[in-house]
Amino acid sequence: MAAIERAGNKTFVYEQLHGGVGDITVQRYFEGAHPWQMDLEIWELPVGGTEGSHRHDESEPEYGAMSELYLVIEGSGLMTLDGNSVELRTGDAALAAPGVDHDLVNTGSIPLRVLVITDPEKLSR
Numbered sequence: 230m231a232a233i234e235r236a237g238n239k240t241f242v243y244e245q246l247h248g249g250v251g252d253i254t255v256q257r258y259f260e261g262a263h264p265w266q267m268d269l270e271i272w273e274l275p276v277g278g279t280e281g282s283h284r285h286d287e288s289e290p291e292y293g294a295m296s297e298l299y300l301v302i303e304g305s306g307l308m309t310l311d312g313n314s315v316e317l318r319t320g321d322a323a324l325a326a327p328g329v330d331h332d333l334v335n336t337g338s339i340p341l342r343v344l345v346i347t348d349p350e351k352l353s354r
Contacts, residue, residue, distance in 0.1 A: 234258045247281025249332070268347045271302065274335040282309070282332040285325075293350030294327035304341035307334040 236256060243253040254273040274280070285295045299308065300322040307314050308323040309332045316336070317323060325331035335341035 232259065232262055245281070247283035247332075249279035249281030251275045251278030251335075253278065253280065266348055268345075268349060270345045270347075272341075272343045272345050274304075274306070274333065274341040274343070276335055276338060276340065278335045278341070280331075280333040282330055284328055284330045286328045287350075291349075292347070295347050295349045296327060297325045297331070298346040299323045299325075299333060300344040300346075302342040302344055304335060304339050305337040306341045306343075307336045308332070309334075 239257045239260060241255055241257070243255060245251070246253050251274065256271045258269045258271075260268065285292055285297070287294050299317075301317045301319050303319055305316065305318045308317050309315075309330075310323065310325055311329050311331075315323070323331075323333075333341075333343070
C-alpha cells in the first residue's frame with residue numbers, strides 16, 4: 230500500500246485537553262490505514278498552552294493503558310513526568326509510559342509543535 234496524507238486533512242482541536250490551558254490543534258496521520266497499533270499526530274500548543282496533567286492506565290475507557298512519545302519539532306516546553314520537570318527543545322523527546330502522570334507546557338514564545346506517537350490499548354480499527 231502506498232498513501233499520501235496532506236497537512237490539513239484530519240485536523241481537529243482538543244479544547245482544554247485533560248483540563249489544560251488553551252486549545253491544542255492536532256493533525257492525525259493515516260488513522261486506520263496502517264497495520265501498526267499506534268496513532269501518529271502532530272500537536273500545536275499555543276504560547277502558554279498546556280496538555281493538562283494526566284495518566285493513561287487500564288481504567289481509562291477511551292484508550293486504556295498506553296505510552297505516549299513526544300518529539301519536539303519546533304519550540305520549547307516543559308515536560309513533567311511523575312513530578313519531575315525537564316525543559317525540552319527542538320529535537321528533544323520524552324516518553325510517558327502507561328500509568329505515569331505527565332503534562333506538557335509550552336514555555337516558549339512561539340507555538341510548540343510536537344510529534345506525538347501513541348499505542349492505545351483500545352485502538353479501534
